[in-house]
Amino acid sequence: MKLEKSSRFSACPGPVVTIVLDGVGISPREDGDAVKTARTPTLDKLMASYPMIALRAHGTAVGMPSDEDMGNSEVGHNAFGAGRVFAQGAKLVAESIASGHLWQGHAWHEVVATAKQGGTLHFLGLFSDGNVHSHIDHLKAMIERAKQEGVAKVRLHILLDGRDVGETSALDYVDPFEAYLDGLRGADFDVAIASGGGRMQITMDRYEADWSMVKRGWDIHVRGLGRQFASAHEAIATFRNEANVIDQDLPGFVIAKDGKPLGTIVDGDAVVFFNFRGDRAIEISRAFTEESFSPFERGPLPKVTYAGMMQYDGDTKLPPRFLVEPPTIDRTLGEYLAKNGISQYAISETQKFGHVTYFWNGNRSGKFDEALETYVEIPSDVVPFEQRPWMKCAEITDTLIAAVRSGKYQYLRVNYANGDMVGHTGNFEAAVTAMQGLDLQLARLIPVILEMNGTAIITADHGNADEMYELDKKGNVVRNAEGRTKAKTSHTLNPVPFVLVSGENPGYRLRGDIAAPGLSNSAATILNLLGFEAPDDYDPSLIEAV
Ligand code: 3PG
Ligand code: CO
Known part of the structure; x- marks a missing residue:
């Protein structure tokens, strides 16, 4: 050199x-x-x-x-x-889905195999088409493929954007998406939104600026601890009514029926974090994959098959399982x-x-x-x-x-x-x-x-x-x-x-x-x-x- x-x-x-x-x-x-x-x-x-x-x-x-x-x-x-x-990630993931390469990889096979052994398949990530950290089309392609491959139960944990897309556009994504899920749901395919919240409130901290965000996300998505609503629409509408918050700052919410969260993350489940960009994906990935972990009180770590959309840090190999090779x-x-x-x-x-x-x-x-x-x-x-x-x-x-x-x-x-x-x-x-x-x-x-x-x-x-x-x-x-x-x-x-x-x-x-x-x-x-x-x-x- x-x-x-x-x-x-x-x-x-x-x-x-x-x-x-x-x-x-x-x-x-x-x-x-x-x-x-x-x-x-x-x-x-x-x-x-x-x-x-x-x-x-x-x-x-x-x-x-x-x-x-x-x-x-x-x-x-x-x-x-x-x-x-x-x-870049946005392009590589789109190509991997279009060519079918993503479905051939080990990571996807392991995720699907876990779900077919009776676990729930969870998708967690930024829910928009901003294409900075994620794209909703990638999520849809994976849900459809999971259904096609015989996965029975899928739960979605949606981080509302308003930062890479319109500041109060959450319902423009959530409402058509609920209709889309209605079309997929059937006797042998149970799919639903289980939790969510604004991306600057939960889960997507970066560079360890504020771990408490990740803790709030963990409690909401994994443990189902948080304010309960019947639907994501209801949660968003209620929060907006109560205070003048924009999407990225919406508090976390848990979707529940009769007081019971629809999709906590437990032993035997598979979790796909579907953001492709690394900075805001690293902390939550560490929480899911590190045996000994001190940044916040995590409670018992569920034994899950965790996959990132990409590997977010090539040096620390985080996470070890990922769906698409990052750019070299x-x-x-x-x-x-x-x-x-x-x-x-x-x-x-x-x-x-x-x-x-x-x-x-x-x-x-x-x-x-x-x-x-x-x-x-x-x-x-x-x-x-x-x-x-x-x-x-x-x-x-x-x-x-x-x-x-x-x-x-x-x-x-x-x-x-x-x-x-x-x-x-x-x-x-x-x-x-x-x-x-x-x-x-x-x-x-x-x-x-x-x-x-x-x-x-x-x-x-x-x-x-x-x-x-x-x-x-x-x-x-x-x-x-x-x-x-x-x-x-x-x-x-x-x-x-x-x-x-x-x-x-x-x-x-x-x-x-x-x-x-x-x-x-x-x-x-x-x-x-x-x-x-x-x-x-x-x-x-x-x-x-x-
Ligand atoms: C963020 O992560 O804050 C935004 O999605 C993108 O901002 P950046 O690319 O300027 O970091
Ligand atoms: Co920016």
Whole structure:
């Protein structure tokens, strides 16, 4: 993995720093754009005075099945780190189902065999067509196949989304799905929703930010402990009536008949966690598979056949049983730099820490070279982020500035979570504040990088805060009869900025000849800035020497 020294580019005399403004895209309209609305004098000035291009950050440019799919942090950071586009979970699962490959694997056979020995087959996962963590079509295909293979009893544990899809769209999924289940149910096929709740309330925590979420999910799905309702529809309608909560924050619920939960998870059952993306699947998978487990009081561990849609962590082999092989992302930027003696530094707060390490390194936990790499996690607040939209951007910047000044690192990367995590709340004012907080930090950080003769790349993994209102199919803002807008919590399809900030006469300029440049073009660019030629199969660099 030796990199060739470039004869065209001389290495930047100071550190090269990638600054990922998570969820900050470039929207073509003004309405509902928290990025444009915010007063961000520093970002505006940098964008106006340094070379900048817009990069594609969604759809096929990041390995999603189609250009209708928005980008997300997993695929975005994979593309940044890999310098190439790999077919991602969403695509691999859809293909595995379409080709029938999924049904031929050991994992599916074991799941079905367990259920046919008298166990219940449980499907647990994010219940929407967001295609970021899961897709409802994958769930349907598995239920139908289970029926066809003679499984008698299926129970569903549904995590309501409202974060990758419309913020109050839960019933648009639940109601047609109940009708669909009615059509499948029969004398020898018993299928029903058994439990559920909002994805930010139960089960889908990530990076160990808040294990209590997973505990709440465990109690609801496995032990059937929670408020009881006759149906998921009733639960959602009741919660909405009682308090003004959006789907992702709906409390957990248990579906019961005569006081008895419809589907607790017990010895001899099979459980499929049908999310394909790893970050929010790891903690619940650990709870189901680790014999000795301390993050929360789990009660007796039921002996179940547990399968993930994918393996969520290839290093720890979690979970050991999985339905579809994850993408194998090899020869990442991080690995090349480590093998060529370049010191690296990565920093973010908890909510995005795995993004700039694990996802950036091709879904690999740990470092390539302990001596050359430093990874820093600043603990995130455990509060709804609209309450503290500045999040930890100031603390991250304090620590990062010290790292830049130390002169110890040649390549640094940071993820600021604000545009994304606050964007996901759907709160426009908070997203504007988030952007303003972020801009203050850029005003502190950029001069230090320049003072150290470095280069800053300001970019993003996908859009989010750039569209805070729902749009119709034509791209116009949706307004109700009173003219009010509807909050949009999900990512956008917009491109993201790529701004190259360096001192005078840096010896390069942006190339104008790259067709449809995307996030994956960034890695080769970074290698050039560090004075190397990029590997031949990396997507082309965005700069040329002058
Ligand atoms: C989440 O997990 O919070 C969203 O589904 C996706 O957000 P991310 O891709 O920006 O992490
Ligand atoms: Co996001």
